[in-house]
Amino acid sequence: MDITHYSHDLLAHLFQRMTLVREFELRAIEERRRGLIPGFIHSCVGQEATAVAACAALAQQDVITSTHRGHGHLLGKGGDPKFMMAELAGRSSGYCLGRGGSLHIADFDLGILGANGIVGGGFPIATGAALAFQMRREQRVALAFFGDGAINEGTFHESANLAGLWKLPVIFFCENNLYGEGTPQHKQAPIADLARRADSYGFPGVSVDGNDPIAVYEATQAARRRALAGDGPTLIEAKTYRFRGHYEGDPQVYREPGEMAAWRQRDPVPAFRARLLESGLFDEAQLVEMETAVQTELDVAVAFAAAAPLPVVDEALQGIYAETHEGLVF
C-alpha cells in the first residue's frame, strides 16, 4: 500500500507509538532486571504494529479489552507510560494504584476495559460493552484483542456467536504470533488461517500482515465502519511474531530453528521506519527527533515510577466494593 495516501499525523502517530511500545517494553524488561518491577512481564516486542495500528483506527470513545500481553494495546489506546511504569513497579501512582500490575491495567476514561490474566477472559466483556453501545445508539465500537491461543477458549465461540447474532459493534482482533506459551499454533488448532472461523458466526474474517501497520489500520477501520453501520462484527487475524519469550525468563525451547531470524527480517518497527524514509514524507532528523522524545518520555516514566510512593497496607482493603460493610474484607 502506498503510504503517501495517509495523513502525516497518522503516520507520525503510528511511528511514535510503535517506537514507544518497543522502547517501553525494553525499559520495563531492564527495570525488572534491576528490581524496580516485581512481577512477571509478557512483552509484546515484535507485535507493535498490531497493537498500535488497531488502536489508531479506533476513536477515543471506543473501548478495548486487552490481554496478558497488553502493554502495546494500552499505549496504543493512549495509555500514559508514567502510570503504566508506576503500575508495573507496584506503586500508588500506577493506573491501578499498584493493585493490578501488568496483567490488570485498566483506564476507563481511555476506554481500556482492562488487560486480563485469563486467556479468553475479555471476549464476553467486549461483547457486553458493544451491546451497551448498540442499545444506547452510540457511535462506539468495542475491540477485543486476543491471541491465536485464546481463540480456542469457549468464550471466543460463545461471544462471537452472540455478537454475530445481535450484530453487535465489536471487532475480534486476533494477534496470531504463532505460539501460545510454548505450544505452536499448529498444535493448538487444526487450521492455520484463524480468520476462517468467522464464517461460523455469519460475519467476515480477514487475515492481514500484522507486521504492517497500514494493513492493520485499514482492516480495523473497515471493521469499525461495518460495526457502526449496524452490520455487526469482524474477525481480524493479524499474523505476527513475538521476539521475546512468552514471559521474561522463558527459555524458549520450543522455537523452530531459523524461524526467529526470518521474522527478524520483518521487524515491524525498523520496517516501518524505512518505509517512512523511503516515502519521502519523513526525513531522518524528524524520526530521530521522535525517537529521542520517546526516550525522554520513558526516562520520565521510569523516574516517575521509581519516585512514586509505595502503597500503604490499608490500601489493600479498599476499592473492593462500591458500598462496603463491616466485616466484609477481614
Next chain:
Amino acid sequence: MDITHYSHDLLAHLFQRMTLVREFELRAIEERRRGLIPGFIHSCVGQEATAVAACAALAQQDVITSTHRGHGHLLGKGGDPKFMMAELAGRSSGYCLGRGGSLHIADFDLGILGANGIVGGGFPIATGAALAFQMRREQRVALAFFGDGAINEGTFHESANLAGLWKLPVIFFCENNLYGEGTPQHKQAPIADLARRADSYGFPGVSVDGNDPIAVYEATQAARRRALAGDGPTLIEAKTYRFRGHYEGDPQVYREPGEMAAWRQRDPVPAFRARLLESGLFDEAQLVEMETAVQTELDVAVAFAAAAPLPVVDEALQGIYAETHEGLVF
C-alpha cells in the same frame, strides 16, 4: 434413496426401534400423568429417526453421550425399556437405581456414557472417550448427540477443536429441531446451517434430513468410517422437529403458526412405515406384528417399573465414591 439396497434386518431394526421410541415416549408421558413417574420428561417425539438411525450405524463397542432429550438415543443404543421405565419411576431396578432419573441414564456396558442435564456437557466427555480409543488403537468411535441450542456452548468449540486437532474418532451429531427450549434456532445463532461450523476445525460438516432414517444412517456410517480410518471427526447436522413441548407441560407459546402442521406431514415414523410398505420388502402384517410386539414390550416395561421396589433411604448414601471414608457423606 432406494431402500431396497439395505438389509431386511437393518430396515426392521430401524422400524422396530423408531416405533419403540415413539411409543415409549407416549407411555412415559401417560405414566407421568398417572403418577408413576415423578420427574420431568423431555420427550423426543418427532426425532425418532435421528436417534435410532445414528445409533444403528454404530457398533456395539462404540459409545455415545446423550442429552436431556435422551430416551431415543438410549433405546437406539440398545437400552432396555424396562430398566428405563423403572428409572423414570425412581425405582431401585432402574438403570441408575433410581438415583439419576431421565436426565442421567447411563449404561456403560452398552456404551451409553450418560444422558446429561447440562446442555453441552457431553462434548468433552465424548471427545475424551475418543481419545482413549485412539490411544489404545481400538476400533471404536464416540458419538456426541446434542441440539441446535447446545452448539452455542463453549464446550462445543473447545471439544471440536481438540478433536479436529488430534483427529479423534468422534462424531458430533446435532439434532437441529429448530428450537432450544422456547427460543427458535434463528434467535440462537446467526447461521441456519450449523454443519458449516465444522470448517473452523478442519473437518467435514454435513446437513441431512433428520426425519429420514436412511439419510441419517448413511451420514453416520460415513462419519464412522472416516473416524476409524484415522481421518478425524465429522459434524452431522440432522434437521428435524420435536412434536411436543420442550418438556411435558410446556405451553409452547413460541411456535410459528403452521409450522407444526407442516412438520407433521413429515412425521418420521409413519413416513418410514409407508416407505417400507411401498418398497414391498415388508407387508402390513409384518409391520403390525412389530408394532404389537412393541406394545407388549412396553406393557411389560410399565408393569416392571410399577412393581419394582422403591429405593430404601440408605441407598442415597451409596455409590458416590469408589473408596469411601468415615464422614464423607454425612
Next chain:
Amino acid sequence: MREISYSEAIREAMSEEMRRDTAVFLVGEDVAVFGGVWGVSDGMLAEFGDERVRDTPISEAAIIGAGLGAALVGMRPIVEIMFGDFLMCGGDQIVNQAAKARFMSGGKANVPLTLRVTSGAPGSAAAQHSQSPESWFMNVPGIKIAAPSTPADAKGLLKTAVRGADPVLFFEHKMLYGETGPVPEDADFTVPFGQANVVRQGRDVTVIAVSIMVPKALAAADLLAAEGISVEVIDPRTLVPLDKETLIHSVAKTSRVIIAHEAHRRSGPGAEIAAMLAEEAVEYLDGPIIRVGAKNVPLPYSPVLENFVLPGVDDIVAAARLLASK
C-alpha cells in the same frame, strides 16, 4: 398490605427499576418470549420490548460476561441464570472478572451487575438441577450474595442489588416462587444488604436459617413452642456481607445455635457462619453449633431418596431438642 408472590415481587422489582432507569435491562435464556422458565419475567417483554428483555443463546459464560461488559460501560444488567447448577458454565466470568474488576483496576471499575440465579431442589430434578450453590462463590472476595426468603425481601434486596454498583449473586429458591406475603408498594422500598432479620424472637435456641429454611424453621419453632422450647429464627438475608452483630447478639441470648440451609452441609454457607460464631461468639455457646443441611451426596432423583437427603422441619426440631436437652 397487599400480598403478592415471591415471583411477582421479583418481577415487580425488575419492572419498577426498568421504568425508573433505562440502564437496567434483563437478559438470559428464555426470559423474553417464554417469560422465564420459572415464569418470573412473564409479561415483561410486552412492556419493555425485546431490546430490554432479551432472549439469548445457551452460552452462560458469554451471557454473564456480556452483563459485566455492559456494566463496565454504564448499564445495569440483570442476568438470569435459569438454574444455579449452571453457574460453573460461566464461573470464570464471575470469579476472575466481575468479582475482581473493581479492585484490580484500583477501585475504578463500577460493576452494577445483578445475577439472578435459582437455587434449590424443585422435586425429582436430580443432581444437576437441584443444587443450592450459595456458598460456591463465598470464598471469592468482590461479589455479594443475597438469598431472600420472603416476597418482601426478594423485592427489597433485588432493588438494592440493581441500584448498587457491586456484582451480586441473587439466589431465588425455586420452591419459594409461589409463596405469597405482604410487599410494600412504595417504589423506593429497598432492603439493605448486611442486615439480618429476626423473624421470630425466642429465648432457648437460635436458628439461623437461609432461604427456604426460614419457613421451615418457623414451622419447627411452632412445634417446639408446644414442647416449651422457645426458638429465635434469624434470616441473614445476605450471606456476603453477613450481619454478624445480629447473629452474635442472638447467640449471646440463647447460647444455642442451629444453622439451617438446603445446601449440602460440607462447606455450605453454614460452615462460614459456624466458623464465625466459633471465633467471635464462642464464649456464649452452651453446646455444639449444629448444622442442618443436605447430606453430602448429589441430589437423587427418586423422591424417597431426595427427601432423605434434603433437610426438613424434623431435622431442625431434632437438633433443637438435642440442644435444649443439654
Next chain:
Amino acid sequence: MREISYSEAIREAMSEEMRRDTAVFLVGEDVAVFGGVWGVSDGMLAEFGDERVRDTPISEAAIIGAGLGAALVGMRPIVEIMFGDFLMCGGDQIVNQAAKARFMSGGKANVPLTLRVTSGAPGSAAAQHSQSPESWFMNVPGIKIAAPSTPADAKGLLKTAVRGADPVLFFEHKMLYGETGPVPEDADFTVPFGQANVVRQGRDVTVIAVSIMVPKALAAADLLAAEGISVEVIDPRTLVPLDKETLIHSVAKTSRVIIAHEAHRRSGPGAEIAAMLAEEAVEYLDGPIIRVGAKNVPLPYSPVLENFVLPGVDDIVAAARLLASK
C-alpha cells in the same frame, strides 16, 4: 532417606505410575515440550512420548472433560491445570460431570481422574494467578481434595489419587515446588486419603495447617516454644475426606485451635474445619477457634499489599499468644 523436591516427588509419582500402568497419561497446557510452566513434568515427554504426555490447546473445559471421558472408558488421566485460578473455566465439568458421574449412574461409573492444580501466591502474580481455591469445590459431593505440604506426601497422595477410582482435585502449592524433603523410593509407597499427619506434637495449642501453612506453622511453633507455648501442628493432607478423629483428638488435648490456610478466610477450607469442630468438639474448646488466612480481598500485585493480605508466621504466632493468654 534421599531428599528430593516437592516438584521432583510429583514427577516421580507420575512417572512411576505411567511405567506401571499404560492407562495413566498426562495432559495439559504446555506439559510436554515446555515440561509444564512449573517444570513439574520436565523430561517426561522424552521418556513417555507425545501420546502419553500431551500438550493441549488452551481449553480448560475440554481438557478436564476429556479427562473425564477417557476415565469413563478405562484410562487414568492426570490433567494439569496450570493455575488453580483457571479451574472455573472448566468448572462445570468438575462439579456437574466428574463429581456426579458415579452417583447419577447408580454407582456404575468409574472416574479415575486426577486433576493436578497449582494453588497459592507465587509473588506479585496478582488477583488471577495467586488464588488458593481448595474450598471452591468442597461443597460439591463426589470429588476428593488433597493438598500436600511435603514432598513425601505429594508423592504418596498423588499415587493414591492416580490408583483410585474417584475424581481428585490435587492442589500443589507453587511455593512448595522447590522445597525438599525425604521421600521413600519404594514404588508402592502411597499415602492414604483421610489420614491427617501430626507433624509436631504439642500441649497448649493445636494448629491445623493446610499446604504451605504447614512449614509456616512449624516456624511459628519454634518461636512459640521459646515463649513456653507448646504447639501441636496437624496437616490434614486431604480436605475431602477430612480426618476428623485426629483433629478432634488433638483439640481434646490442647483445648485451643488455630486453623491456618493461604486461602481467603471467608469460606476457605478453615470454615468447614472450624464448623466441624464447633459441632463435634465444642466441649473441649477453651476459647475461640481462630482462622488465619488471606484477608477477604483479591490478591494485590504490589508486594507491600500482597504481604499484608497473605497470612504469615506472625499471624499464627499472634493467634497462639492470644489463645494461650486466655
